[in-house]
Amino acid sequence: MPKNVIVAQSGGPSPVINSSLRGVIETCKMFPETFGTIYAAWHGIEGVLKEELLDLSAQDEDEIALLRYTPAAGSIGTCRYKLKKDQDEDFHRVIDVFKAHNVGYFFYNGGNDSMDTAHKVSKLAQEQGLDLVAVGVPKTIDNDVGDAEFKLIDHTPGYGSVAKYWMGIVQNANEENAGSCPADPVLVLQAMGRKIGYIPAAARLADPKREMPLQIYMSESKVSPDELCDNVNDQLKRDARCIIVVSEGFDVGGVGDVRDSFGHLHFGAAEVTVAQKVINLLNQRGLPVPGKARGQVSGTDQRSTCTYASVVDLDEAYKVGQKAALIAQSGENGWMATILREPGPIYNVRYDKTSLELVANSERTFPEAWLAPNKIDVTEEFVRYAKPLIGEDWASVPLIAGRQRFTRFKPIFADKKLPDYQLQALRK
Numbered sequence: 001m002p003k004n005v006i007v008a009q010s011g012g013p014s015p016v017i018n019s020s021l022r023g024v025i026e027t028c029k030m031f032p033e034t035f036g037t038i039y040a041a042w043h044g045i046e047g048v049l050k051e052e053l054l055d056l057s058a059q060d061e062d063e064i065a066l067l068r069y070t071p072a073a074g075s076i077g078t079c080r081y082k083l084k085k086d087q088d089e090d091f092h093r094v095i096d097v098f099k100a101h102n103v104g105y106f107f108y109n110g111g112n113d114s115m116d117t118a119h120k121v122s123k124l125a126q127e128q129g130l131d132l133v134a135v136g137v138p139k140t141i142d143n144d145v146g147d148a149e150f151k152l153i154d155h156t157p158g159y160g161s162v163a164k165y166w167m168g169i170v171q172n173a174n175e176e177n178a179g180s181c182p183a184d185p186v187l188v189l190q191a192m193g194r195k196i197g198y199i200p201a202a203a204r205l206a207d208p209k210r211e212m213p214l215q216i217y218m219s220e221s222k223v224s225p226d227e228l229c230d231n232v233n234d235q236l237k238r239d240a241r242c243i244i245v246v247s248e249g250f251d252v253g254g255v256g257d258v259r260d261s262f263g264h265l266h267f268g269a270a271e272v273t274v275a276q277k278v279i280n281l282l283n284q285r286g287l288p289v290p291g292k293a294r295g296q297v298s299g300t301d302q303r304s305t306c307t308y309a310s311v312v313d314l315d316e317a318y319k320v321g322q323k324a325a326l327i328a329q330s331g332e333n334g335w336m337a338t339i340l341r342e343p344g345p346i347y348n349v350r351y352d353k354t355s356l357e358l359v360a361n362s363e364r365t366f367p368e369a370w371l372a373p374n375k376i377d378v379t380e381e382f383v384r385y386a387k388p389l390i391g392e393d394w395a396s397v398p399l400i401a402g403r404q405r406f407t408r409f410k411p412i413f414a415d416k417k418l419p420d421y422q423l424q425a426l427r428k
Helices: 017-029 045-049 061-069 088-100 112-127 159-180 198-206 225-239 274-285 311-329 356-360 380-390
Strands: 003-009 035-041 053-055 103-110 133-138 186-191 214-217 242-247 293-297 335-341 349-355
Touching: 003 017, 003 045, 017 035, 017 061, 017 103, 017 311, 035 045, 035 103, 035 311, 045 053, 045 088, 088 103, 088 112, 103 112, 103 311, 112 133, 112 356, 133 311, 133 356, 159 186, 159 198, 159 242, 159 311, 159 380, 186 198, 186 274, 198 214, 198 242, 198 380, 214 225, 225 242, 225 274, 242 274, 274 293, 311 335, 311 349, 311 380, 335 356, 349 356
Parallel strands: 003 035, 003 103, 103 133, 133 335, 186 242, 186 293, 214 242
Antiparallel strands: 035 053, 335 349
């Protein structure tokens, strides 16, 4: 007798997160003797707790296919709610929902915390006598899932597309800066990456021959504000202009803040961005050429712009979703589908599995060997690692009347069978 499926997403989305979702859905449909109704937990694990289960089996095939071209998480939603070890009521509620809806397969798409949740749910289900197969689907634009040796996973779906985004942004920014440098010689671009530098590092893909006056400041750089000013001024003396890509996690300290007569930050926000601090610092210290530093801060567009999606990333995200479904179909519990790079000069990958528990207790860092000796660039080894992930072509985006066509599921939800539930961590 087939058991039903719940697939859920957690954390920040990516341009290819729905491609993995599509891989899970379409592969599960290939095995009707194993998988019953496929549900999506509406807004991640919160949807499980609230018993809000979107019926994906009832959706049109065209809408499922459009998941390839649909970025971010609007199709089934995501959440930031975490199931922590002391939230026993939440964990038991998850099991109750699974039992009520005859769920035997649980796919969780996310990062380390999501893999930890899937692992804990799997163990509790076993303790409660529920025959449940839990499989993780990797996802994070930060590329921090896995280990520093790249043995658990080579890269996570989502990173290749964000790397391509930054390649394009820096190329375009260079054209702007080259034209406007008499008035605006310094352009500061802020990238995501609070703790790890894979995203800002991708800026180098825009200029692999190092022809641009480009400086990259990752959180790992450990460059002081004074050193940053000296680096930029040296660049300005050589080239009369400079492009800075700075990680949102780069430590500028309190320098560069501009405050009004009341002591409030001049820009009217509770927190000045790192990019603005760098701009203020440079302008306050003074530049050796005419003009001022200016900047722009990319936000969630880094992970929700489908036109920058890498075709390699889209394909791999789909196949890792397929792999997750095949792992579940074989009855194997407690695994995460993974992508491993084959050795050799020609880029090729294979899809395998690794332990949920192992992934949950690991965290990848940016290899110190990939940070250039000057601390404001990356090495050729990093470029060789990242370049294949961005692909050679632009992704195809379907349009209707000039507007992008994204997946729009019908609001068909499973009937609720349990009393309403308030999330444990949100109770007063």
